[in-house]
Amino acid sequence: MSAPREHWGSRLGFIMAAAGSAVGLGNIWKFPYMTGENGGGAFLIIYLGCIAVFGLSLVLAELLIGRSAQRNPVAAFRHVAGRGWPAVGAMGIVTAFVILSFYVVVAGWTIAYMLFSVNGSLSNPDADALNAVFDHLTAGTWEPIAYAALFTALTAGVVIGGVGQGIERASKILMPLLFLILIALVVRALTLPGAAAGLEFFLIPDFSKVTGATFTAAIGQAFFSLSLGMGAMLTYGSYMPRERNLPTDALAVVSLDTLIAVLAGLMVIPAMFAAGMTPGEGGAGTTFKVLPAVFDAMPGGMWFALGFFLLLAVAALTSSVSLLETVVCYFVDEHAVSRRKATAYSAVAVFALSLPAALSFGLMADTKLFGMTFFALMDYLSSSITLPLGGLLTALCVGWVMGPRAIDALSNQGRIHAPWAPVWLFILRFVAPLGIGWILLQGLFS
């Protein structure tokens, strides 16, 4: 018999850890530039729609599978649904590696930017010079690799510490701090000269810019940001004691994640306009290129820069930890390896995969598969394909295989009043499979 499963220390601890998984580079690095590239306000509305309709129901579904089974994703699907379904969990484990391969690279950039904020590289108001700082860093060879390796090692360090000690404690202190610094930066960005046009672009939808690709981008971003579709939420749910109120916790996590993404948009997009950049121009470098100008316009800007990149690195860490934890939890549960060993081997695999991603802006910038660099391909594979597909299958599993059993488990056998539960089940049975299925198909064949 294995030892009793470790559980979250408190309700707040769980919410902070799950929100820590959700809130990360997806919100602050990816969301603003995706919004810029996909037309601004219209993308925002479609994104919020995806969160409300698919995101919330599926966070609940994943947490429910995890809590019911108290097991890793592969075993959990087997436990609640039987034969064939563990494949969904397995796809999630593979996806975790795919995401980590580029995630640790971007997180590595944030560490480099912590140094840049103190060594003076960023205290230059000239936009071209700031772009050059980013391009120089990312086009390098050893630097991006070393920073990605450092970040991978940090992630492994937290995961070895285990759930309560490592993940929960760190999230509880650092998440609120990130929130405060974000608010300060939003206020500064919005009051920069020229910011109003950015605000308008972000908030006023122009639906003439919407295409099928906008939907693919929005749903992929929603899943990525909520850590959905690959078993991370499921794994965190598996550390939940059975009597907890799932719906309120799920709502808290989804709201926090969405709030932080919108705040990041309010910070980056107006600053982009103030700096004279056209939306979509900055690509994966947007946040890094635009923010130094905001810091520069603040008293004590260097400290804001240092604080911001430090907290962004930490937010990325609480997310990468949940990615690695999903993998490690699987190996520990299913293959009886020690947590230490499972973490070490997985971290080495992540490091190997991160090499081509780290070089995708330099040495390997012209090495393309399906017209994409390795970095872009890993991003595309996860956000546009495996995460939505995992979500679709999770919806089918809970909606059809668990069915009424799911409502029973959700309401803690009727002890929680959840009159809306049939609506939730209806979404999982029909709305999510058809909606996500349509978006996936039109994305693949457009």
Ligand code: PHE
């Ligand atoms: N949600 C995280 C972010 O926004 C990324 C992530 C995706 C984490 C999938 C876990 C699982 O940065």
